[in-house]
Amino acid sequence: MSKNLTTKTTEAPLRSTPGSAAFDAHSASRDRYFLGIDGGGTKTHAVITDSSFRVIGEGFSGAANPLRVGLAEAVSHIGQAVADACAQAGIELSNIGSACAGIAGINHPIHYHTMKDALDEALHVAGLELVTDARAALEGALDGKPGIVVIAGTGSIVIGVNQDGKEARAGGFGPTLSDEGSGYYIAQQALKAVVSAFDGRSPKTRLAELICNRLGVASPSDLPGVIYNSDAEPVEIASLAELVDEAAREGDEVARQILTSAGRELGRLAASVIEKLGLHSTAFHIGCVGSVFRSGEVVLQPLREAVLSVAPRAEIGPPLYPPAIGAAKLARELA
């Protein structure tokens, strides 16, 4: 990762009143603010933290994956989330000591460098480092300890690190190549279930009505007209996953099965990372991050079963910190 960045002397940020207890307690590091960015396939979350990683400002915006929304829109969303975080924190970008952005869709070196150059030009943040959104989530979820993070938002990926510092991943290749257990996967399974039921190939499901209503069509036979109509705004396929959650909560069996299969697929990805890192007999944390986990046990139970069958001492739960805080922590580490 390039370290040849413009470095600026960080001016002392003066938001806290000098002399206040909070300010004095951290006076030794009052010139250190960290910017952490979590830029995913659907939303961007930026935080400004103090040197104890307490959030003093945050901002939210749209998708940051340049492969999904294009470079210009991704950079614009990141810039907006960062500006909002700075405004809430009452500091200027020039007060930030170091920054790290975890961005989806930059795994390939070409995409990494394109995004790095664009963000350097757009943000002018001193010492900005770029990592994948998965790396930032891993840092937040485990706070530096060995373990695994299972990410299932628009896309899915599992990454982990063992006691020797070795990292491994599975999945994360995007919807065409590998989307197992992601919001996109869930939404596409739902669309397939709806047209299959319409064909009489599989059981009726409440998803038909929910999806047709959301997309503004009268019947599943009209779905190709909205899914493939290049003149209209592209349908955000992955966003239909929330309707699967809704239908499952209403007791729809097809929706429940889709969410269960998503959990099972995520468990398979996790099992492969456990294998690669040799974590079978270790006690370690698995942090589950992303919108898919809002569905709760229907996803978590099959995931837990798949994981515990290969690593009985694993402990599955929420991340210790959200990915944006993970990015802020990486900002200090990588600076």
Added chain:
Amino acid sequence: MSKNLTTKTTEAPLRSTPGSAAFDAHSASRDRYFLGIDGGGTKTHAVITDSSFRVIGEGFSGAANPLRVGLAEAVSHIGQAVADACAQAGIELSNIGSACAGIAGINHPIHYHTMKDALDEALHVAGLELVTDARAALEGALDGKPGIVVIAGTGSIVIGVNQDGKEARAGGFGPTLSDEGSGYYIAQQALKAVVSAFDGRSPKTRLAELICNRLGVASPSDLPGVIYNSDAEPVEIASLAELVDEAAREGDEVARQILTSAGRELGRLAASVIEKLGLHSTAFHIGCVGSVFRSGEVVLQPLREAVLSVAPRAEIGPPLYPPAIGAAKLARELA
């Protein structure tokens, strides 16, 4: 279907020498030439036939599905295939008595009317009728008799007609909604198998080398860079299906399993149409059309098993006539 088309008096075509045996045999209909077009997701095939449906000229061109390549390109491909067919037949478009185009991607009324208007303007063929590519394939495969056609090219669809003239279909909703057993399905399964093997989640496969070579990348980890790179020409995902055929012939077990699962999925689609048409105890023909069937028994055997388990008197084989001839026959029927 609109019948309000400009009708022209068809001039007598004068290619055959008047007085020749062949000409005399059909002199009663010497003013009737038929144009049949099969416009699919990858290629367009146009034929000019005489009134006995003997091909006197044919032309080939690229994709005709407006949802895949855009309306202008689809119409241009169709126009070129028709022009080549006319040139080979030595006749003018104005000599054609009636014409029928079976076009992929026009199932929705909006797409149907857009394509109809564009073709009327581009071709100026008297009495041009439009049907789906599946309808033309059905006509060709069964030559008007009850039965089923299983189409698996870029996309997949099964349609059939019973002795009462009732039609039914399954599948055919495009790659996002329903692509079971299609070239797109096979290619995507192959891509998923390659990245999964790269992750260590599934067995190694010869497909990794074949696909990376075809796409010009060194490793599966570089695949996202070519699959999602919107600056370059989009990768024709479905065309990778021929590499699965190649790998299967070389004995690659992963490739064989993908083709077997495609056959099984096509069998499920067929079983659902058999169900809808009440053909369980009838003797009828199932015509298999499309590039996927070039793989032979590895696809046909699971398809046959699925079909015979619900309709033991079904007979599976090639179509009686190709879809373009089916379209030419529909031209007479619909005129």
